[in-house]
Amino acid sequence: MIILKLGGSILTKKSSTIPQIDSENLERIAKEIKKSLDNHNKKLIIVHGAGSFGHPPAKKYNIGKIFKNEEYPLKRIGFSTTQNAVKKLNTEICKVFIDNKLPVVTIQPSTFITTSNGRINYGNLDLIKKYLDEDYIPVLYGDVVLDDKLKMAVLSGDQIIQYLAMNLESDRIILGTDVDGVYNKNPKTNDDAILFERFNSMDELDSLDSTTNVDVTGGMIGKIKELLELADIGIDSKIINVNKKDFVYKALENEDIKGTVISKK
Amino acid sequence: MIILKLGGSILTKKSSTIPQIDSENLERIAKEIKKSLDNHNKKLIIVHGAGSFGHPPAKKYNIGKIFKNEEYPLKRIGFSTTQNAVKKLNTEICKVFIDNKLPVVTIQPSTFITTSNGRINYGNLDLIKKYLDEDYIPVLYGDVVLDDKLKMAVLSGDQIIQYLAMNLESDRIILGTDVDGVYNKNPKTNDDAILFERFNSMDELDSLDSTTNVDVTGGMIGKIKELLELADIGIDSKIINVNKKDFVYKALENEDIKGTVISKK
Numbered sequence: 303m304i305i306l307k308l309g310g311s312i313l314t315k316k317s318s319t320i321p322q323i324d325s326e327n328l329e330r331i332a333k334e335i336k337k338s339l340d341n342h343n344k345k346l347i348i349v350h351g352a353g354s355f356g357h358p359p360a361k362k363y364n365i366g367k368i369f370k371n372e373e374y375p376l377k378r379i380g381f382s383t384t385q386n387a388v389k390k391l392n393t394e395i396c397k398v399f400i401d402n403k404l405p406v407v408t409i410q411p412s413t414f415i416t417t418s419n420g421r422i423n424y425g426n427l428d429l430i431k432k433y434l435d436e437d438y439i440p441v442l443y444g445d446v447v448l449d450d451k452l453k454m455a456v457l458s459g460d461q462i463i464q465y466l467a468m469n470l471e472s473d474r475i476i477l478g479t480d481v482d483g484v485y486n487k488n489p490k491t492n493d494d495a496i497l498f499e500r501f502n503s504m505d506e507l508d509s510l511d512s513t514t515n516v517d518v519t520g521g522m523i524g525k526i527k528e529l530l531e532l533a534d535i536g537i538d539s540k541i542i543n544v545n546k547k548d549f550v551y552k553a554l555e556n557e558d559i560k561g562t563v564i565s566k567k
Numbered sequence: 568m569i570i571l572k573l574g575g576s577i578l579t580k581k582s583s584t585i586p587q588i589d590s591e592n593l594e595r596i597a598k599e600i601k602k603s604l605d606n607h608n609k610k611l612i613i614v615h616g617a618g619s620f621g622h623p624p625a626k627k628y629n630i631g632k633i634f635k636n637e638e639y640p641l642k643r644i645g646f647s648t649t650q651n652a653v654k655k656l657n658t659e660i661c662k663v664f665i666d667n668k669l670p671v672v673t674i675q676p677s678t679f680i681t682t683s684n685g686r687i688n689y690g691n692l693d694l695i696k697k698y699l700d701e702d703y704i705p706v707l708y709g710d711v712v713l714d715d716k717l718k719m720a721v722l723s724g725d726q727i728i729q730y731l732a733m734n735l736e737s738d739r740i741i742l743g744t745d746v747d748g749v750y751n752k753n754p755k756t757n758d759d760a761i762l763f764e765r766f767n768s769m770d771e772l773d774s775l776d777s778t779t780n781v782d783v784t785g786g787m788i789g790k791i792k793e794l795l796e797l798a799d800i801g802i803d804s805k806i807i808n809v810n811k812k813d814f815v816y817k818a819l820e821n822e823d824i825k826g827t828v829i830s831k832k
Contacts, residue, residue, distance in 0.1 A: 374702075375670070382664075382672060389658050405644055407650060409678050412672065413694065429681070436713065
């Protein structure tokens with residue numbers, strides 16, 4: 303089974319003032335997935351980020367931060383607002399997938415997952431297994447969930463991936479972003495940025511982190527740490543740029559493309 | 568805990584060629600719910616129908632009917648399409664509720680319920696209980712689900728209500744429709760239609776069904792049978808017309824309003 307992550311940045315238009323999906327990009331990605339599935343059937347789960355739909359309300363209402371009891375009524379509305387925003391994004395994304403004949407089934411995280419201090423402590427995957435057995439493509443996404451310590455938390459797509467990979471029989475993970483992989487500096491602002499083709503160990507990452515100016519964007523280090531934990535149990539990941547034509551297709555076909563591999567091999 | 572059902576007919580515009588919610592009606596209903604909750608806090612679950620969003624795709628793809636294996640790829644797309652359509656409806660309804668400061672949390676049925684021959688055989692309600700404990704308003708809706716005999720089935724809001732009422736501590740059920748209750752004939756086309764103020768037993772219903780021209784619209788008899796089963800275990804229901812101003816509010820406040828009561832008392 304393959305897990306394909308589609309980062310929020312490639313799904314939604316950052317420049318738009320109102321949350322808007324990037325239909326053109328999504329259409330192309332949907333077609334590439336369909337082409338690969340038509341080649342030979344494979345089990346696939348898609349996990350997408352919250353993008354410009356989920357982050358603004360989650361930030362506005364400080365979801366996941368400690369709060370006083372008298373703030374709870376407002377926080378609940380924040381939870382409701384964020385849940386509904388990411389649900390809207392998911393519905394729009396699924397529409398594009400369905401229009402391209404992909405049998406996607408949304409599995410809403412807040413309906414079956416809870417966390418403790420932001421980490422998943424409960425999530426029954428039986429239904430996801432059943433949908434996979436019936437050749438559907440389960441789609442999950444970054445969501446808000448109940449938390450036994452913080453009352454509520456933001457559950458990232460990345461944590462969902464780790465949880466799914468650890469608890470289902472996952473062969474490999476493809477992480478679609480808008481850059482070619484992990485660089486030592488931000489490649490968008492530094493022409494001399496160097497791409498890491500492979501990460502094998504936490505040590506390697508830690509040394510980079512402390513000795514060089516690793517400008518790996520938005521929590522990339524945390525992301526790699528989670529992926530290294532998966533590599534420890536034999537599940538490899540590859541970070542690729544899905545804004546590049548045919549990269550989703552080639553990654554699904556396991557062809558050799560540019561990107562950063564996280565593996566112990 | 569009160570379960571409030573909002574029928575699809577009062578949520579969506581029947582006359583519209585493209586699926587559209589009835590925002591004006593929903594706004595009013597949301598305000599009435601808020602007013603009642605502000606009076607004194609009460610546990611509430613809302614269940615809504617699929618309306619003009621869900622029925623067309625479910626019908627087009629014959630969801631719930633036996634099919635040949637070679638039809639499965641198309642049926643899967645039917646499942647995906649229907650799931651996404653009712654999700655869209657739910658998102659639009661929730662938006663109106665949230666705008667009116669109701670802390671609604673969607674619990675997507677297809678994520679945690681399965682059926683056997685169209686009847687629920689699995690559904691873990693732990694998370695719904697947790698959301699109720701935290702004073703959210705869980706919102707469920709008519710959806711498509713995996714079925715161990717038929718592969719896929721339509722799960723009606725009415726069946727969800729019965730399942731929730733049986734398995735959670737439900738005090739009473741309010742069923743919001745666009746008629747004043749159950750009549751012996753269709754009240755929209757028959758001026759002499761008589762309203763039943765109360766149903767106490769299956770016998771009563773069976774005799775009506777066989778001896779009179781009970782034009783109770785769209786599966787109302789089946790609905791009453793399910794509600795009589797609940798009455799057997801002490802859970803009363805009331806069918807009311809929520810197109811009438813203040814009826815949702817008064818029903819939540821347990822005031823005496825026109826409608827049909829299903830009770831053993």
